Amino acid sequence: MARDGYRGTAARFYDVHAREFDRDGAAFYRRLASDADGPALELACGTGRVYLDLLRSGVDVDGLDRSADALSVLRENVDADGRSPTVWQADMTDFAVDREYALVYCPFNAVQHALTVGDQLALFRCVSDALAPGGRFVFDVFVPSFEVICEEYGDWETKSVRFDGEPHEFRTRTRIVDEVEQRFEVTNELRDADGNHLFEESFPLALLPKPHVGLLARLSPFDDWHVDGGFGGEPIADGDETQVWTLETAE
Known part of the structure; x- marks a missing residue:
């Protein structure tokens, strides 16, 4: 985290x-x-x-x-x-x-x-x-949108990006981690063209x-x-x- x-x-x-x-x-x-x-x-x-x-x-x-x-x-x-x-x-x-x-x-x-x-x-x-x-x-x-939370949260979104002049794969996911406390978490990952992990970071946030x-x-x-x-x-x-x-x- x-x-x-x-x-x-x-x-x-x-x-x-x-x-x-x-x-x-x-x-x-x-x-x-x-x-x-x-x-x-x-x-x-x-x-x-x-x-x-x-x-x-x-x-x-x-x-x-x-x-x-x-x-x-x-x-x-x-x-x-x-x-x-x-x-x-x-x-x-x-x-x-x-x-x-x-x-x-x-x-x-x-x-x-x-x-x-x-x-x-x-x-x-x-x-x-x-x-x-x-x-x-x-x-x-x-x-907070119930429709977005129900339909999009929990799924990875992946896209191709350029970073340091080279192609990379960026993935992000938002998911509910505590329904009682109304908290969610955003996780971001970046891989280079060879599949090497350059970073993975997760941030808890409050709705x-x-x-x-x-x-x-x-x-x-x-x-x-x-x-x-x-x-x-x-x-x-x-x-x-x-x-x-x-x-x-x-x-």
Whole structure:
């Protein structure tokens, strides 16, 4: 189980292929951070898919991630164009900062790595402590779909990809691992053309339906919150695939 995030070859592979999994979220968070009235902090910044675009455009943005290897890849990417990132290794359920942020954001389901209610509330408290008065915490998680879970979970999905200039086979599988605790696991594997395993990593995550996140918000230090059904700002409705939450502190 990869409790410390992507490691080694997996971090480099994620850096190359992460944009394939984007659901319009990267552009959404870039707009938010660019428009924020103060600095921004990205949770689970990884290899810099969102973070580096903001840094290169002059946004005052910091980042944290629990994967030391992912942050190493981010710094290598920055070295290529001479930028100076402010990123550090930390768990988003247990971190502290020495400045106040106008915006804290967490893209691409990463909040779901907080597995327990205790972890989730700790994350919300850490973010609240990091925000300036009137600051916002914005994140997205998917809407659990019974149809997708029943029809697709448990099966391996295999596709051919190019990595380091050579053809590889990438396999991924999502499966429910604890029905009572509402947890699932994503396993990723990469093999080269000769069938050699380059990495296999599994990540446990929490299913977070809208009522659950709403209760977390009520128990958190935040003063106001709302949820949209995607990145376009429309109220969430049946059939939406993405929950975009905005939690706000008082002025």
